[in-house]
Amino acid sequence: MGTPVIELRGVTTIYEGERIPAIHEIDLVVERGEFLALIGPNGVGKTTLLETINGLLDHKAGAVRLFGLDVRREGHRLRRRIGYIPQAVSFPELTPFLVRDVVLMARFGRIGLIHRPRAADYRAVERALELVGSAALARRPIGKLSGGQQQKVMLARAMAKEPELLLLDEPFSNLDFVAREEIASTIVRLHEELGLTTLIVLHDLKGLPPCxxxxxxxxxxxxxxxxxxxxxxxxxxxxxxYQ
Ligand SMILES: Nc1ncnc2c1ncn2[C@@H]1O[C@H](COP(=O)(O)OP(=O)(O)O)[C@@H](O)[C@H]1O
Ligand SMILES: [Mg+2]
Structure with missing residues (x-):
């Protein structure tokens, strides 16, 4: 099977100032190429689990390894290999960024904050927008787009990292049926064509792709x-x- 992409052993995460863990003794192994849906009612710890996996939240007990490396020691380097769409991102109408700027932000992990983006970074941005079928939106202000278009830009931003692992937190929330189907099929296509490992948090089981x-x-x-x-x-x- 090779090294798992995600490996959690007895992982517990407690928010600062809280006594009860938000997630408790989680064991989870995800192999390369898997497409996994994480479901459960509100407040059960799905987002906490995702952010513990990518090291944005530190765990209190257990071990988190990605691609065989400890996320606590290698978090910064590991996050470059992860495309993450956080839950419920939406840009206010007057957000002063163009779509291509938002996607370019994904490259900062490689560029570093004090360096200028290079031609390769701009190419990665273009390619990522093409991958999700949104190249025509590149020069539009992000805040003027519909929810579905914004979510596609978030997907492009995740893809601009040229990731091996996708972590998607309720990417269909607040989308109508048509937008949901379109993004779902884009995610599945990228997963299959690029041989990704994909973990998707779903609130509504209607969004569960057949793959x-x-x-x-x-x-x-x-x-x-x-x-x-x-x-x-x-x-x-x-x-x-769900009781
Ligand atoms: N920043 C935080 N500080 C304290 N408790 C939190 C914080 N974020 C989430 N929680 C709590 O942790 C639990 C799990 O939340 P979350 O991971 O967001 O669940 P889900 O994504 O499944 O809805 C909930 O009880 C929630 O209230
Ligand atoms: Mg959540």
């Missing part, structure tokens, strides 16, 4: 079920988790 072979269901900060969609999406199991 998704594994569903992890959380309840109260723990993994409640981890298996193929047929097993995990059983009405009785869902009722127990």
């Amino acid at each position: 998704c072979q594994r569903v992890v269901l959380m309840r109260a900060g723990r993994i409640f079920r981890d298996g193929c969609p047929d097993e995990v999406l059983d009405p009785l199991i869902l009722a127990a988790a």
Whole structure:
């Protein structure tokens, strides 16, 4: 199987000032090429788990390894290999950035803040916008776009890092059916064409793409079920988790 892309062993994360862990003793191994959906009701710890995986939140116990490396020691370098779409990003109408600026921000991990972007960075931005079918939006102000267009730009921003791992936190929230289907099919196409490993948090199970072979269901900060969609999406199991 090779080295797993994600490997969590007994991982517990507690927010500062809190006593109860937001996620508790999580064991999770994701192999290269997997497309995994993370589901569960609001507040069970899905976002916390994603941010613990990419090292934006420090864990209190256990071990987080990505590509075989400890995220605590190698976080900065590892995050360059991860395309992350945070939950509920939306840009106010007057945000003073063009679409291509927003996508270029993804390159700062490589460029460093004090250096200027190079031709390769601008090319990566162009390529990423083309990958998601949004090249025509490059010079539009980000705040003037629809929710679906903004979400595609976020996907382009994630792709501009030329990532191996995609972490997507509810990328379909606040989108209508058409926009959701379009972004879902773009994500699936990128996953397959580029051989990515993809972990997607879904709030609404209608967004589950057919290529998704594994569903992890959380309840109260723990993994409640981890298996193929047929097993995990059983009405009785869902009722127990979403009660
Ligand atoms: N910054 C924070 N400080 C303290 N508690 C938080 C913070 N963010 C989230 N939580 C709590 O941690 C738990 C898990 O939240 P979250 O990971 O956002 O859940 P989900 O993404 O599944 O809705 C919830 O009880 C939430 O209230
Ligand atoms: Mg969340």
